[in-house]
Amino acid sequence: MGENVSQNMSKSIADNTQISEPENLIPTTKSILTQDDEWHKVSPIAILYFIEKLVVGIINNVFYMIPMFITLWDEIRENPWIAVGIVGVILGLITFFAVWSFLVFRYRLSPTTVEVKSGIFKKKHVDLPFNRIQNIKIEQPFYYRLFGFATMAFDSGGSLQQEARLIGLPLSFAQSLQMQINDVKAQVGVDKVVLDKTEENNNSHIHHNETIVNTRSLSDLVFHGITSNRIFIILAGLAPFVDNIFGYIGEKLASWGVDIGQTIESESFIILAIYALSLFLLCIGLITLLSIVGAIIMFYGYTLSKTTEKFIRRSGLITKHEISVTFSRIQVAIMKQDWLDIVFGRYNLKLEQLNGQIANANPSAANNKLMVPSVFAYECRDILAHVFPLHNLHEIEFLNISKRFIIRHLIILAIPMSVLTGFLAWNHHQGNTVNWLYPIVLTGLWSGLIVLRWWRWGYAVNETYIYIRKGLFGADRYCIPINKVQRVTFSQSVFMEKAQLASLKIQLASGSYSIPLINADLAQRIQTYILYNVESKAQAWM
Known part of the structure; x- marks a missing residue:
C-alpha cells in the first residue's frame, strides 16, 4: 500500500504495544492489510456487553412475565426465599448465556472486509466489505470507559441483519482500525469516516478535518427535557391499573392516619382545590424532572461537527455515542x-x-x-x-390545503363519535333525563382538533x-x-x-x-x- 497506509500501520502498531492484552485476542494491524485466515477473540470484558444486552431484553419483555408473578404472588409473600431463588436463577442464566455468547464470538479482518461470527442458538456470520460501510460508530458504555475499551458498529445502510459490531476492543486499537478502514476506503474513492475523540481530549480537540457547527449547553438540554416530555405515553400504559394505583395510595394514606373521605367532607371546596392543584403541580414537577434527567443522559456533551462530506454528532453522559451522517445520504x-x-x-x-x-x-x-x-x-x-x-x-x-379536510373528518370521525357518546348516555340513563352536555362538548372538542389540524x-x-x-x-x-x-x-x-x-x-x-x-x-x-x-x-x- 502507499506511504499513508504505512504511516498508519506504524502508528497503530505503536498504539497496540501499549495494550495489555494477550496476542491471540487482538490481531496486529498488519492483518488488516494482508490476508489473515485466523479468527480472533475479543477481551473478556465483552461479557459485560452481553449481560447488558440480556438485561435490556428481559426488561423489554417484562410485560409477558407479569402473569407468572401474579400467580406466584401469594406464595412469594409467604415465602420470600422464592423471590430470592427466582432472582438468583435469572442472574445465573444471564451470566451463563453472556459467557457463552462471549466464547462463540469471533471476528476476522482482511484487506477489504470485516467478518463477525456470533450467536448461540441462531448462528450469525456477517461478511461486510469496507466499501459498503457508510458509518463507523465508536461507543463507550460506562463500564468500558473505566477500562479504556470500546465497541465498534459498522453501518452499511442496509438490513439490520447485515450490520457488523465488534465489542470489547481497546479504544486505541478501535481508533487505529477505524483510521485504516478510512484509508482503504479513500483509496477506492469512498468517503472517509472521522475518528472518535479519545477520553483525554474530549470536547477540546477534534480531527483536523472537522469544524464545530453547534454545541448544546446544559441549559439547552434542560429546555429539551421540558419541551420534549413523553410521559403521557407512560400514563396511557398505566390507564388499566388506575383503580389499583389509587386503591394502593388510599391504603398507604390510611396507614399514615390520613382519611381522604373525612377530609373531603370536612374541608371547603377552596381548600380541596388547593390540595388538588398542589398535587397536580408536584406530579408535573416530578415528571418534568425525569424528562430533564433523560435529556441530559442522552445529549450531555453534545457536539455537532462537520467535514466536507458529513456531520458527526458526539454526545452521551453514561454511554458516549458517535454518529456520522454523510450529506449525500x-x-x-x-x-x-x-x-x-x-x-x-x-x-x-x-x-x-x-x-x-x-x-x-x-x-x-x-x-x-x-x-x-x-x-x-x-x-x-x-x-x-x-x-x-x-x-x-x-x-x-x-x-x-382544502377546507374539505374539515368536512371529511367531521363526517368520518367527529359526528360518529358524538352519536355513539349520545347513544351510550341515553342507554345508561334508560329513558331518564339525559345530560346532553357530554356529547355536545365532545363534538365541539373533536371539531376544534380537526380545525386545528387543518390549520397546521x-x-x-x-x-x-x-x-x-x-x-x-x-x-x-x-x-x-x-x-x-x-x-x-x-x-x-x-x-x-x-x-x-x-x-x-x-x-x-x-x-x-x-x-x-x-x-x-x-x-x-x-x-x-x-x-x-x-x-x-x-x-x-x-
Missing part, C-alpha cells in the same frame, strides 16, 4: 416544534438518512438519525445550509425543494430535495374528483410524505414537475 430535514417549543421559540432539528425506516421499525437503530435538540430558527438555518444550501425552511410561506397543514414547492408543514398543537416543517424523490403518487377518490381535489404521496428512501386535498390541476403540475426534474437532471439521491 440525508433525505429530508425536519424542524419539529411541540407546543412548549413554540412558547420558548425552540426547534428540534432532525436529519433523516436512507435507513430512516429501519430506525423507525427498530428503536435500537434510532441513533442512526441525527438530531440537534432545542435550537433556535437561525441555528436550524445555518446547520441546514451545509446540506441543503438553497433551503428556506425557516421562513417559507405555506399554502393551505401546509405545503410549498419551488425549483429545488418540496416543503410540508403539519401538526396539531405543535408544527413540524419538512424540507425534501426534489432530486431525492423516488416516486410521486397522485390519488383521487370519486368525491375528490367531483370537488376537483387530489392528494399527493411523495416516496423517499427514508419514508413517504403526503400532501392531502389540494387542487387537482395543481397536484398534477407538481407531480409532472417533480418527475421531470428527477428524470432530466438525474442527480444522485444517495
